Amino acid sequence: MLRGGTAVLRRAASGGGHGQGQGPAQPLEPSLLRFLVCPLSKRPLRYEEATNELINEELGIAYPIIDGIPNMIPEAARTTQKKPPAEGSKEPEQ
């Protein structure tokens, strides 16, 4: 935890919106979607709310979001079974 004495709790002025829930299905910080791309192909991703994943349709892989933190390590991505990826997926199945 934090040393250095007085942990001054600075509440954000605009009472920062998103909930600090403990559940595993913490939503993704919406502003992140502006920047995030697939680390392999650098192409845009689609946020799938149902499974809380970021999907790269082209390569057929999905990156999980755990505790609100997207896991963008290719090895952690799973292949989506819907359609076989055109170029042949590089991802090992989780």
Add this chain to the structure above:
Amino acid sequence: AAGLCPARALLARPGAALRALCGSVRGLAAGPEMHFGFQTVTEAERREKIYQVFESVAKKYDVMNDSMTLGIHRVWKDILVRKMNPSPGTLLLDVAGGTGDIAFRFINYVRSVRERQLQRKLRHHQNLSWQEIAESYQEDKSKSLGDSQVVVCDINKEMLKVGKQKAQHLGYTEGLSWVLGNAEELPFDDDKFDVYTIAFGIRNVTRIDLALQEAYRVLKPGGRFLCLEFSHVSNPLLSSLYDLYSFQVIPVLGEVIAGDWKSYQYLVESIRRFPPQEELKAMIEDAGFLKVDYQNLNSGIVAIHSGFKL
């Protein structure tokens, strides 16, 4: 470089290890052998071992930083952010930012700049119309950070977890996001960020050249690269004292405070293996950055390298 550290001579193994030692990191084609501190390992092993080091130290990371550097690491990080001098609206990518030290300082900095801006505005606009006053209420409420944002990217889950908890504990909620990602393969689009920082992280990256290329890619034109890292001390007396402290005191502290001698032994060794100032400068230039320069802190124990994407 071998002459700087007497301990290295003792630990060095013949053959491949020595070759790796003397070889320029820049020219190192990723052959099967790499260094993990003073050991020789394969690239895959190195990544694994480094991951484990930080997984192990994550919870005690901040405490250890304070103990090892006697709190001076805070000053180094303050200097980095002051050098950055971010204005409100800046988009920062903090790579290997694990526990959030740079991110929090960035937020504090832009917040105070923003406050000063607003104060100045108020003083000069005493004769606002009622319409303007009403508008100003709507504007200010959502812009205490002035649209500044920091994305913290780290490859290690445990470090990010600690960072996120710290953020909640300290009350940092807006303008801050966390991403699990690899510096060598960033999950960010091109030309997106104003500033890219990597503080005490690049030393642990296996392919530094790739990380630098990625840094270049994700920065906007005009964007700045800033690297804060342990570097090389040229003063021989200071260097000997530094070596003594590093090899005799730090691993012991690691054992006593974090129950982990080996990780801190790795830390100390990795500092010795890391390229010195000029060599890192050349690597940064190789990635395409211009106006690359460095600033030594504490006689070179730490250095801040800076470059621009122009």
